[in-house]
Amino acid sequence: xxxxxxxRCGGAFxxxxxxxxxxxxxxxxxxxxxxxxxxxxxxxxxxxxxDPSKLVVKHNSHPGSLKKPEDxxxxxxxxxxxxxxxxxxxxxxxxxxxxxxxxxxLDPATCVFHYAFECFEGMKAYKDKAGKIRLFRPDKxxxxxxxxxxxxxxxxFAPTALTELIATFAKLESRFIPDARGxxxxxxxxxxxxxxxxxxxxxxxxxxxxxxxxxxxxxxTGFKAVSLEATDYAVRAWPGGVxxxxxxxxxxxxxxxxxxxxxxxxxxxxxxxxxxxYVTEVGTMNFFVAIKNKETxxxxxxxxxxxxxxxxxVTRDSVLAxxxxxxAAEGWKIEERKYTMKELDEAANEGRLIEAFGAGTAAxxxxxxxxxxRGKLVHCGLKDHEESGELTMRVKGWMEARQYxxxxxxxxxxx
Amino acid sequence: xxxxxxxRCGGAFxxxxxxxxxxxxxxxxxxxxxxxxxxxxxxxxxxxxxDPSKLVVKHNSHPGSLKKPEDxxxxxxxxxxxxxxxxxxxxxxxxxxxxxxxxxxLDPATCVFHYAFECFEGMKAYKDKAGKIRLFRPDKxxxxxxxxxxxxxxxxFAPTALTELIATFAKLESRFIPDARGxxxxxxxxxxxxxxxxxxxxxxxxxxxxxxxxxxxxxxTGFKAVSLEATDYAVRAWPGGVxxxxxxxxxxxxxxxxxxxxxxxxxxxxxxxxxxxYVTEVGTMNFFVAIKNKETxxxxxxxxxxxxxxxxxVTRDSVLAxxxxxxAAEGWKIEERKYTMKELDEAANEGRLIEAFGAGTAAxxxxxxxxxxRGKLVHCGLKDHEESGELTMRVKGWMEARQYxxxxxxxxxxx
Numbered sequence: 001x002x003x004x005x006x007x008r009c010g011g012a013f014x015x016x017x018x019x020x021x022x023x024x025x026x027x028x029x030x031x032x033x034x035x036x037x038x039x040x041x042x043x044x045x046x047x048x049x050x051d052p053s054k055l056v057v058k059h060n061s062h063p064g065s066l067k068k069p070e071d072x073x074x075x076x077x078x079x080x081x082x083x084x085x086x087x088x089x090x091x092x093x094x095x096x097x098x099x100x101x102x103x104x105x106l107d108p109a110t111c112v113f114h115y116a117f118e119c120f121e122g123m124k125a126y127k128d129k130a131g132k133i134r135l136f137r138p139d140k141x142x143x144x145x146x147x148x149x150x151x152x153x154x155x156x157f158a159p160t161a162l163t164e165l166i167a168t169f170a171k172l173e174s175r176f177i178p179d180a181r182g183x184x185x186x187x188x189x190x191x192x193x194x195x196x197x198x199x200x201x202x203x204x205x206x207x208x209x210x211x212x213x214x215x216x217x218x219x220x221t222g223f224k225a226v227s228l229e230a231t232d233y234a235v236r237a238w239p240g241g242v243x244x245x246x247x248x249x250x251x252x253x254x255x256x257x258x259x260x261x262x263x264x265x266x267x268x269x270x271x272x273x274x275x276x277x278y279v280t281e282v283g284t285m286n287f288f289v290a291i292k293n294k295e296t297x298x299x300x301x302x303x304x305x306x307x308x309x310x311x312x313x314v315t316r317d318s319v320l321a322x323x324x325x326x327x328a329a330e331g332w333k334i335e336e337r338k339y340t341m342k343e344l345d346e347a348a349n350e351g352r353l354i355e356a357f358g359a360g361t362a363a364x365x366x367x368x369x370x371x372x373x374r375g376k377l378v379h380c381g382l383k384d385h386e387e388s389g390e391l392t393m394r395v396k397g398w399m400e401a402r403q404y405x406x407x408x409x410x411x412x413x414x415x
Numbered sequence: 416x417x418x419x420x421x422x423r424c425g426g427a428f429x430x431x432x433x434x435x436x437x438x439x440x441x442x443x444x445x446x447x448x449x450x451x452x453x454x455x456x457x458x459x460x461x462x463x464x465x466d467p468s469k470l471v472v473k474h475n476s477h478p479g480s481l482k483k484p485e486d487x488x489x490x491x492x493x494x495x496x497x498x499x500x501x502x503x504x505x506x507x508x509x510x511x512x513x514x515x516x517x518x519x520x521l522d523p524a525t526c527v528f529h530y531a532f533e534c535f536e537g538m539k540a541y542k543d544k545a546g547k548i549r550l551f552r553p554d555k556x557x558x559x560x561x562x563x564x565x566x567x568x569x570x571x572f573a574p575t576a577l578t579e580l581i582a583t584f585a586k587l588e589s590r591f592i593p594d595a596r597g598x599x600x601x602x603x604x605x606x607x608x609x610x611x612x613x614x615x616x617x618x619x620x621x622x623x624x625x626x627x628x629x630x631x632x633x634x635x636t637g638f639k640a641v642s643l644e645a646t647d648y649a650v651r652a653w654p655g656g657v658x659x660x661x662x663x664x665x666x667x668x669x670x671x672x673x674x675x676x677x678x679x680x681x682x683x684x685x686x687x688x689x690x691x692x693y694v695t696e697v698g699t700m701n702f703f704v705a706i707k708n709k710e711t712x713x714x715x716x717x718x719x720x721x722x723x724x725x726x727x728x729v730t731r732d733s734v735l736a737x738x739x740x741x742x743a744a745e746g747w748k749i750e751e752r753k754y755t756m757k758e759l760d761e762a763a764n765e766g767r768l769i770e771a772f773g774a775g776t777a778a779x780x781x782x783x784x785x786x787x788x789r790g791k792l793v794h795c796g797l798k799d800h801e802e803s804g805e806l807t808m809r810v811k812g813w814m815e816a817r818q819y820x821x822x823x824x825x826x827x828x829x830x
Contacts, residue, residue, distance in 0.1 A: 075524065075613025082523060103520040104528075108497060108626050109490065113519075113607055116531040116663030152667040153674065188613060192528055193667075198490025198603060198628060200699055202670055211523050213613060233655065240650030242668045248531030249664035252567035252608075253657045255617050259568065284615055 047092025050085055050161040055168065060100035069178040072216040074362060075186065079173040083165055083210040086194075087155045093208075096165050098172065101211065107196040117193025117203050118248035119148035122361045123314070124184040124215075125170035125415070127177045128405035133170050133415040135187075136403045138163040140314040145189060148245040153202035154191050162189070166210055167415035173212050181404065182217030186362075218363040223388035225369035226358075227377075228270040228282055229261035230341055236271040236281065237309040244308045251284065258283060268358070270371055273309060277341045280304050285358035285366060286316035289344060289380075290391050292352040298333050299354065301391070305336040315359045315399070318411070322398045327391075341373050348378045355389030356380040364399050367392045462507025465500055465576040469510035470583065476515075484593040487631040489777060490601065494588040498580055498625040501609075502570045508623075511580050513587065516626065522611040532608025532618050533663040534563035537776045538729075539599040539630075540585035540830070542592045543820035548585050548600075550828040551818045553578040555729040560604060563660040568617035569606050577604070581625055582830035588627050596819065597632030601777075633778040638803035640784035641773075642792075643685040643697055644676035645756060651686040651696065652724040659723050666699070673698060683773070685786055688724055692756040695719050700773035700781060701731035704759060704795070705806050707767040713748050714769065716806070720751040730774045730814070733826065737813045742806075756788050763793045770804030771795040779814050782807045 060080040067077055078101055085096045111117045121141045126134045142159030150156055170185060177185045189210045193203030234257045236250070237243020243250060254269075261269040268283035281287055281304070288303045301323050304310050323334045347353040358366040367388040371378045381389055401407035405414070475495040482492055497516050501509045526532045536556045541549045557574030565571055585600060592600045604625045608618030649672045651665070652658020658665060669684075676684040683698035696702055696719070703718045716738050719725050738749045762768040773781040782803040786793045796804055816822035820829070 073614075078524060101523070103522055105518040105520045107518055108516070108605070108624055109493060109603075109628075113527060113533055113605060114535055114603070114663055115666035116533060117667045118528055118531060120529055151671060153670040186613075188524075188529070190523070190528060198601075199488075200666055200670070200673075202674060209523055213524075235653055235655030238650060238653035238656065240648065241653065241656075247664075247667065248529055249662075249667060251530035251615055252532045252662065252664060255568040255615070256566060258615075259617060 047089070048094070050093045050096065050157045050165070052096065052161050052164045052168070054095035055098065055165060056095055057098045057172070058100065062100075066176065067214070069180065069183060069216055070220070072178075072183075072214050074215050075188075075213050077213060079176045079185070079212045079214070081169065081172060082212075083169045085165075085208045086205070087208065088205040089155075093155070093157060098169055104207070104209075106194065109196045109198055110193070111195045111197070111203050112192040114198060115193070115200060116247070116249045117152055117154060117206075119145065119152060119154065119191050119246055120248070121145045121187075121189040121246060123166075123187045123189070124361060124403070125177065125187060125212075126184045126403050126405070127174065127179055131179070132405070133167070133174050133177070134403070134405050135163070135167060135170065135413040135415065137314055137318065137411045138166065138413050140317065141189070144246055144312055144314070145191070148247055149191055151242055151245045152193075152247060152249075154193060154206050157208070162208075163413065167413065169210060170212065171415045176212070176214040178214070178216070181400070182220070184215055184403075186213045186215045187211075188213070215362075218366070223367050223393070225367040225382055225387045226267035227265075227369050228268050228371045229264060229266040230272055230277075230371055230373040231257045231261070231269045232272060232277070233257075235273065238273070239308055241308070244306065244310060244312055246311065250311075254284065264372070266372060272341060276338075278304070278338050279341055279344065280310050282358040282366075282368070284311075285360035285363070286310060286313040287356070287358055287368075288316075288319060289339070289356045290354040290389070291344075291347045292354060293333070294347075294350070294352065299327075299331065300333045300335055301327060302335045302337060302339055303359075304338060307338075313360060315361055315364060318399060318402075319359050319365070319395055322395065326394075326398065341371070341378070344371070345373065345378050348380065353379070353381045355382065355391055357389070357392045357395070365392050365396050462504070463509070465508045465511065465572045465580070467511065467576050467579045467583070470513065470580060471510055472513045472587070473515065481591065482629070484595065484598060484631055485635070487593075487598075487629050489630050490603075490628050492628060494591045494600070494627045494629070496584065496587060497627075498584045500580075500623045501620070502623065503620040504570075508570070508572060513584055519622070519624075521609065524611045524613055525608070526610045526612070526618050527607040529613060530608070530615060531662070531664045532567055532569060532621075534560065534567060534569065534606050534661055535663070536560045536602075536604040536661060538581075538602045538604070539776060539818070540592065540602060540627075541599045541818050541820070542589065542594055546594070547820070548582070548589050548592070548830040549818070549820050550578070550582060550585065550830060552729055552733065552826045553581065553828050555732065556604070559661060559727055559729070560606070563662055564606055566657055566660045567608075567662060567664075569608060569621050572623070577623075578828065582828065584625060585627070586830045591627070591629040593629070593631070596815070597635070599630055599818075601628045601630045602626075603628070630777075633781070638782050638808070640782040640797055640802045641682035642680075642784050643683050643786045644679060644681040645687055645692075645786055645788040646672045646676070646684045647687060647692070648672075650688065652688075654723050656723070659721065659725060659727055661726065665726075669699065679787070681787060687756060691753075693719070693753050694756060694759065695725050697773040697781075697783070699726075700775035700778070701725060701728040702771070702773055702783075703731075703734060704754070704771045705769040705804070706759075706762045707769060708748070709762075709765070709767065714746065715748045715750055716742060717750045717752060717754055718774075719753060722753075728775060730776055730779060733814060733817075734774050734780070734810055737810065741809075741813065756786070756793070759786070760788065760793050763795065768794070768796045770797065770806055772804070772807045772810070780807050780811050
């Protein structure tokens with residue numbers, strides 16, 4: 001009999017039928033605080049999808065105090081609760097729970113620790129003028145979350161069901177969102193494989209959880225332009241790889257190039273690809289450049305295309321849509337295409353590089369002053385005293401107007 | 416003031432000086448069983464390396480019963496204890512502990528869950544005829560573990576110190592190793608980032624742990640040849656990427672292609688690279704082929720070179736060394752070079768493909784019957800009734816002789 005190391009976990013490695021009938025309690029029992037998952041009847045044959053109507057809420061009896069808004073630091077402090085939904089392959093998704101924020105207790109053999117069965121999303125909840133909580137394009141996050149999960153054999157789910165639960169969770173934590181422009185609640189949906197075996201195969205169980213961290217404006221005192229170092233000794237993503245998915249696997253390998261860039265005085269690194277040195281992403285943000293066409297003088301807003309090597313950013317998509325909506329009429333050409341460092345350098349030398357910015361959920365847009373490339377600095381259009389170009393500021397304004405509901409739009413999901 | 420999302424964790428995100436003076440207790444306190452990490456004085460300025468003389472052993476007061484040897488399944492059952500060593504960037508490595516096997520309790524914001532700060536090793540402890548426990552080339556595992564850790568900004572350590580601790584741990588668990596050829600104790604050194612913030616940066620704290628799983632022979636009733644599907648729609652690794660490191664990040668993305676191959680009746684997938692379709696690795700093993708040279712008729716043992724896109728396997732290295740030692744004298748040519756599926760197909764068609772096998776710690780060698788490629792089957796030299804070629808069997812014998820100490824050799828580390 002062959003006893004394969006690299007087995008599909010369906011057989012001997014999977015949960016037994018009797019295990020399937022109850023949540024995998026032992027896989028992440030609580031520690032400091034009280035937590036319990038109620039046993040639940042197994043479904044007949046069709047695995048259950050996420051069902052918001054089954055939500056069980058256990059309030060935190062020791063709610064935390066609020067930090068001063070100006071002391072908020074991204075991803076460091078969290079709210080009183082977390083949203084959790086367990087999955088196993090026999091039953092499907094179990095009942096969602098909102099429970100006090102607490103540690104996960106996991107067997108050291110759990111597959112998330114060994115084989116990076118993990119993916120996540122980054123999204124924000126905003127408080128509008130009327131005090132209502134709003135999510136920004138949660139459908140895009142849910143769509144990407146499902147794509148990421150499927151790529152690493154983690155379970156998928158009904159997007160609207162999770163959005164509804166996240167909305168409920170965000171409303172419950174609304175006291176953590178300071179009532180001022182620029183503040184929001186950063187939400188981190190995360191899915192991890194929880195199977196407790198070292199065999200390399202599809203996880204037979206998983207945990208989806210959402211934690212929330214109140215955050216202040218990325219640039220509290222106004223924009224501050226960053227400088228980048230083009231990385232030529234490491235590659236973030238490649239065709240046929242997973243660089244377009246929001247997997248944990250894409251992040252740890254980015255740290256050393258980022259640290260290298262910082263050691264030479266640059267805030268971020270810029271990822272290039274191939275001998276042509278195509279510009280792809282900045283650090284962990286998408287990247288936009290505005291240049292004047294060499295022949296026609298037409299203004300062009302350019303970003304790399306979704307060819308599998310760049311993250312499919314929600315902010316990227318929104319910036320493109322807004323540009324088509326607002327800039328095209330002003331004569332701009334909006335382009336998703338490959339472009340090279342050489343092209344940027346040439347534009348800079350000829351005074352045609354108007355501005356450049358990163359785009360992501362955390363900063364919305366992040367203006368770029370210069371790029372270190374092949375031993376020289378490519379200046380991205382800012383004057384010495386400027387911290388942002390005009391376009392970058394306009395984009396930020398357009399985005400915030402929709403995020404905070406000033407510009408009522410279908411992108412804004414009222415919780 | 417700029418408040419960057421993508422910060423180095425040295426500043427606001429790092430542990431404070433007062434925190435540094437004690438282990439990060441709260442980051443993974445015990446749950447079911449009793450566990451405690453003693454406070455420890457901070458070092459002056461030089462971060463501490465791993466110090467085996469500081470080992471603290473807490474025996475499991477409820478030792479588990481032994482499974483029947485024939486019931487052992489890879490990576491599913493574990494021994495009574497685990498080896499743990501915490502690290503933080505101010506103090507360095509804290510005192511090593513051997514404690515009862517237990518869950519890790521981690522904050523849901525811990526960076527290992529989000530950004531795949533995780534790397535591991537796979538190695539085995541063998542029981543020799545005299546009952547002594549032996550590791551096989553642990554120096555190679557420690558060297559690679561350090562390279563993997565460094566690539567994702569996790570801490571490195573003195574290799575001999577960790578080998579010594581693993582030897583102590585393996586000896587402590589020797590009752591779990593059945594006293595028969597083919598059995599061993601699979602050891603899984605693992606390192607995870609334990610910092611509890613969502614900022615993407617170098618972890619300020621980490622946990623190194625080793626768990627152990629008794630395993631039986633990979634092929635209990637003799638070799639069984641596997642068939643492979645060449646994967647042309649996904650790419651495992653890329654020059655400038657991290658495919659040569661043993662990171663969790665390299666594993667989760669492999670599951671879907673593996674599952675796809677299995678759905679069509681193949682046991683494993685074979686990773687190709689580039690338009691040339693270079694052969695790189697099989698599933699998660701290195702790959703060897705034996706062919707007769709088209710012009711000279713000389714026998715050649717070929718494997719892909721260490722160009723950054725394949726794992727630097729300890730078994731691969733050992734097979735190459737043994738081949739140089741034993742096969743070269745018989746007239747074989749041993750080659751680390753790029754080779755393509757086309758080349759294999761041609762050799763197969765001309766009757767020059769002698770045999771092919773995967774090589775890794777779990778199976779040692781795994782004979783390959785055929786490869787599905789471009790809609791046809793490339794037969795790898797086995798007759799229908801054969802489950803292994805002669806060379807594959809000889810390699811297994813050579814390897815086991817050194818692993819179990821029958822052939823006393825410097826590769827074998829007596830604990």
